[in-house]
Amino acid sequence: MLVRAxxxxxxxxxxxxDIEFGGGLTxxxxxxxxxxxxxxxxxGWLAGIGSFRGVADDALIRVGADSAVIRxxxxxxxxxxxxxxxxxxxxxxxxxxxxxxxxxRARDLLGVIRVTVFSPDDLSLVKGGPALRxxxxxxxxVGRHPRHDxxxxxxxxxxxxxxxxxxxxxxxxxxxxxxxxxxxDSQLAAVxxxxxxxxxxxxxxxxxxxxxxxxxxARRAADVxxxxxxxxxxxLGAALIGSRRLDVRRGVSTVGPHRDEIELSIGGxxxxxxxxxxxxxxxxxxxxLAVDAVVRAAGWSPVLLLDDVFSELDPGRARALLEAxxxxxxxxxxxxxxxPGAAPDHVMRVxxxxxxxxx
Amino acid sequence: MSYSTSVQELIDQLGRLPGIGPKSAQRVAFHxxxxxxxxxxxxxxxxxxxxxxxxxCTRCFNLSExxxxxxxxxxxRREARILCVVxxxxxxxxxxxxxxxxxxxxxxxxxxSPIDGVGVDQLRIKELMSRVGEEDVExxxxxxxxxxxxxxTASLLLKFLQPMGVRVSRIASGLPVGGDLEYAxxxxxxxxxxxxxxxxxxxx
Numbered sequence: 001m002l003v004r005a006x007x008x009x010x011x012x013x014x015x016x017x018d019i020e021f022g023g024g025l026t027x028x029x030x031x032x033x034x035x036x037x038x039x040x041x042x043x044g045w046l047a048g049i050g051s052f053r054g055v056a057d058d059a060l061i062r063v064g065a066d067s068a069v070i071r072x073x074x075x076x077x078x079x080x081x082x083x084x085x086x087x088x089x090x091x092x093x094x095x096x097x098x099x100x101x102x103x104x105r106a107r108d109l110l111g112v113i114r115v116t117v118f119s120p121d122d123l124s125l126v127k128g129g130p131a132l133r134x135x136x137x138x139x140x141x142v143g144r145h146p147r148h149d150x151x152x153x154x155x156x157x158x159x160x161x162x163x164x165x166x167x168x169x170x171x172x173x174x175x176x177x178x179x180x181x182x183x184x185d186s187q188l189a190a191v192x193x194x195x196x197x198x199x200x201x202x203x204x205x206x207x208x209x210x211x212x213x214x215x216x217x218a219r220r221a222a223d224v225x226x227x228x229x230x231x232x233x234x235x236l237g238a239a240l241i242g243s244r245r246l247d248v249r250r251g252v253s254t255v256g257p258h259r260d261e262i263e264l265s266i267g268g269x270x271x272x273x274x275x276x277x278x279x280x281x282x283x284x285x286x287x288x289l290a291v292d293a294v295v296r297a298a299g300w301s302p303v304l305l306l307d308d309v310f311s312e313l314d315p316g317r318a319r320a321l322l323e324a325x326x327x328x329x330x331x332x333x334x335x336x337x338x339x340p341g342a343a344p345d346h347v348m349r350v351x352x353x354x355x356x357x358x359x
Numbered sequence: 360m361s362y363s364t365s366v367q368e369l370i371d372q373l374g375r376l377p378g379i380g381p382k383s384a385q386r387v388a389f390h391x392x393x394x395x396x397x398x399x400x401x402x403x404x405x406x407x408x409x410x411x412x413x414x415x416c417t418r419c420f421n422l423s424e425x426x427x428x429x430x431x432x433x434x435x436r437r438e439a440r441i442l443c444v445v446x447x448x449x450x451x452x453x454x455x456x457x458x459x460x461x462x463x464x465x466x467x468x469x470x471x472s473p474i475d476g477v478g479v480d481q482l483r484i485k486e487l488m489s490r491v492g493e494e495d496v497e498x499x500x501x502x503x504x505x506x507x508x509x510x511x512t513a514s515l516l517l518k519f520l521q522p523m524g525v526r527v528s529r530i531a532s533g534l535p536v537g538g539d540l541e542y543a544x545x546x547x548x549x550x551x552x553x554x555x556x557x558x559x560x561x562x563x
Contacts, residue, residue, distance in 0.1 A: 186514060
């Protein structure tokens with residue numbers, strides 16, 4: 001898959017921008033705040049219906065404008081071109097079109113553009129709390145099978161309903177509370193069991209790639225593992241009944257996929273607490289590379305978006321990452337210079353929202 | 360800038376309507392102030408008139424105009440043995456348009472949604488149970504929406520109705536008529552397979 005052209009209107013610091021991209025490696029050079037990351041963030045928005053920097057859509061609209069427009073021409077593996085457009089208004093719903101046809105639900109856009117994003121924030125995948133790793137696996141799941149998006153949104157909604165019900169019970173588990181809890185528990189059990197299974201299956205696919213990618217980036221064999229630690233054993237329906245008393249007292253659901261953890265270890269030692277900064281950074285890169293490899297093995301070819309990742313890497317790791325990148329269209333932003341060891345096919349410079357192509 | 364008290368009051372009242380946020384409330388309020396007085400008063404009169412004439416049916420909780428019971432409950436030709444349970448009165452209008460259903464209705468006036476403070480006591484479930492007990496109902500068709508809250512409502516009703524020995528059915532969900540299998544999303548297609556219909560029993 002290739003992103004051929006990108007048009008932006010009132011997106012972040014851009015009034016309008018029209019950029020054409022070629023295949024291979026494009027390095028986008030620009031100082032801080034000039035707008036280089038905004039370019040790849042916009043492409044990422046179309047792929048994931050949201051900013052990979054975790055910013056609300058509202059913040060993506062240029063100050064003083066009523067709506068932002070992102071339009072991309074993409075070429076799929078078979079040479080077919082598609083025009084994808086999103087309009088993000090300050091008031092009202094986003095409008096999304098594929099080939100000038102309105103897409104009813106934004107989630108139908110998932111899977112049309114596929115990207116693999118690397119960002120300096122990825123370090124928090126290793127150092128941060130379990131919620132970030134759950135988000136990583138669930139995002140990857142949606143990237144692999146877009147239909148799993150509904151599992152995730154259903155889980156969120158069911159949990160909100162069940163927690164509201166728990167709180168309304170006022171700390172007591174009486175017959176009435178049990179009666180109504182049955183209803184939401186059966187829904188939570190169905191979605192929860194399915195989501196855990198989907199995560200486990202995906203993690204099984206990721207595992208060999210993860211070990212290989214780490215060894216490559218860190219340039220040594222270290223047996224990196226990602227293990228799924230579930231908050232329940234066996235059938236979720238039974239586990240929910242067992243935890244009811246505690247749940248009612250606390251007013252939250254204490255078992256379910258929203259409480260599961262993915263434990264990362266390097267040579268048998270927890271990466272989160274015992275890994276060095278360098279090991280943690282390599283692990284985070286390996287997690288991104290591994291998911292990318294899984295998606296590629298399934299027959300897709302994501303565009304690689306590398307947002308300012310080289311500033312944080314020592315020259316050895318930077319070179320190893322460049323070597324580990326699959327052969328695909330790659331857009332790489334850097335603050336100062338083309339990283340050593342990189343052989344870019346194209347170089348662009350971004351200066352206060354204007355873009356010039358150097359080669 | 361703040362608005363004069365009466366304008367602000369109008370905006371606040373409009374903002375309490377479903378689907379109308381603060382911005383839309385402001386827009387509607389200014390529109391109402393701009394149009395001829397007669398037109399605005401017609402709207403006010405329509406609201407007053409409807410509120411005075413329309414009430415909820417004492418039997419099924421559908422909207423009822425000019426009587427304690429709604430026109431469907433009063434109609435002797437409607438089958439009393441089959442009861443179709445819906446979330447809102449609008450759903451009755453939709454089902455009536457099909458002209459496929461000749462039974463009576465029961466409106467729950469909502470769906471089971473603890474986030475919105477709607478539980479067993481807020482829904483017309485007790486009334487449904489007394490009707491099932493008193494009216495010789497043979498089948499209850501649960502026609503709540505095929506979303507999370509609608510499904511939760513359906514399983515809640517099942518828990519109440521099953522012990523009463525009445526037949527309970529759920530409307531099918533699946534493919535739209537005139538649709539294409541190829542374009543159906545997995546969830547819908549999965550449901551359609553689950554709720555498939557036997558065409559021939561076979562001999563095994």
